[in-house]
Amino acid sequence: MTEGSRATPPEPVVCVATAGVVAADVMRAVEQAIAQRLGVAVARRPRLVDPAETWDPVRGQYSSIAMMRSALAAVPPAVARLLLVTEVDIFVPVLSFVFGHAQLDGPVAIMATARLRQSFYGLPVDGELEMMRARIEALHEVGHTFGLTHCHDRECAMSLATTVEHVDRKLDDYCTGCAALVGEALARLREPGETVAGLRGQT
């Protein structure tokens, strides 16, 4: 869009991409949650980033920062937000692991399902529970990209979870306050004159 154009922008699209192989049911759960709770179109882009490039041999984990950099460089055109989903265990340097990592009010978020799996804790697979966790984590990280910080409502998808038990306390939805904030952020994207995508974080 050229500067000064007042044309109505296209409906915001959230792109869900994968870093490496991600189970199809996880991707479906994530896409559905975003479409249902945010009311936006969802596009899928498989294998946008290769997790092997983000492997940190010292930590024995995958670097979320490196993954974020790769994702930023590969954001598809005309998408409002990009959620990168990976099955690998990711970390930020100061922490032992993270469930996800997002740019606050920026275009890219990452979620990792490794620690959402029951098998990570030596427990039998529970497909329903794991899909629920994936939905919650997707809404949480995408919420950050719309400027939402952690919520005090422990059932809200935006409340802070540092353990999988915390994730299980949450619902796969935003509380009224957070839902309103996401709604406002989406409304701003739909305003004529706004550039597509809110990709202002990109350089």
Next chain:
Amino acid sequence: MRKSWRILVVDDEEVMRVSLAAWLSEDGYEVSTASSGREAIAMCAEKEYAMYFVDLKMPMGIDGIETMMEIRRLRPDAAVIIITAYATVDTAITAMKEGAQEYIVKPCNPEEISLLVSRIIKVKNLQRENLILRKKLARQYTFADMVSKNSRMQEVFALVRDVADLRSTVLIQGESGTGKELVARAIHSRGSRASRPFVPVSCAALPETLLESELFGYEKGSFTGANERKKGRFELADGGTLFLDEIGDIPSKVQVELLRALQERRFFRVGGTEEVEVDVRVIAATNRDLRQAVQQGTFRDDLFYRLNVITITLPPLRERREDIPLLAREFIDRLAIEVGKEVDDISEGALKLLLDHTWPGNVRELENAIERAIVTTRSHVLLAEDLAFLAREGGQRAGWTPPTDLTLDEVEKEVILATLRRTGGNVKEAATILDIDRSTLYDRLRRYGVPR
């Protein structure tokens, strides 16, 4: 949404700095970053942060411990969390000894860091609440620009309320700097004359002839330089209040004229033949013992009785020490704005110094001391070192007259005994105050036959 607390992350490694900042930002904190100790200190001096995450090992420039110490000096209430990948008991102990609130080893568990931050914020919230309550309490103890919870001062406030609407003369007694003019202004502003002028005159500042013309005015040609008629303070205060400060210092000739003016509410201008009638309430103040001055014949008894209709006696600050913390904080709040510095509290150590001082210059001296400390401090909280001049100047007690009828030995003995009384018999403390060795002090005690 919660009130946003500010956090500063200090780490020379960009990736570490950015990732911690991002993690904390997601929690709703306002996070800034610094890539070196020096940058962090500059930012800390500029702005207050609720907590500081400082990497212990920063190879360039000053390290984490030094950075933390400087931050703690600038912001004694700051919570500093040392981060290190080089966890050894030694560094942990050093960090904690130097005032680190917490110590974390990276990579740390997200739950650990989250609990740590929320624990610190909980304390910060309590501190903030405490500050608000303290301010509310201070307001409760505030009366017309005066702050006190002392019972004698509360009686003064009650008396001020009672006499405000009367026309009676009020005599305010108290040492210099106890707030006599503030009381006079409070009486004026709370009474029916509040909308009329409040005219202060410092009687001691003017020589006899000037004081006379200043009080009563003069007619054109009454003396050299009197080129036109001038109204005196009595006339200027018509309908309002005339505040005669340091009334004990007025010369006897003016005392006569003042007595007449108080009795008759009428007077002559200097060089005038026509009487001027005024409606003035007089409030007089003195730091002298007027009764004694009457006995000594330097103050007219009839004027004393005329003035002494309602007497308000203000206690010196040393007799209302409980007000020192209240007053100190009140002065900090006001003077920091006037001086244009971001100072908002006082440390316990500094308060102790204030409480130990004798304050011969009373509240005014305290106000000046706080202002001086605000001007010179490099911290956002006044520290004991900012008030060190009190201890240095403590020896020069205003109003203390050295005895002239004692031998040097007798003076020394009296000083030693007085100091020991002050320290409750603690020889070590007494020796420190006297700036002599303990052995020298014991030696003197033996010499003067003081039993140990």
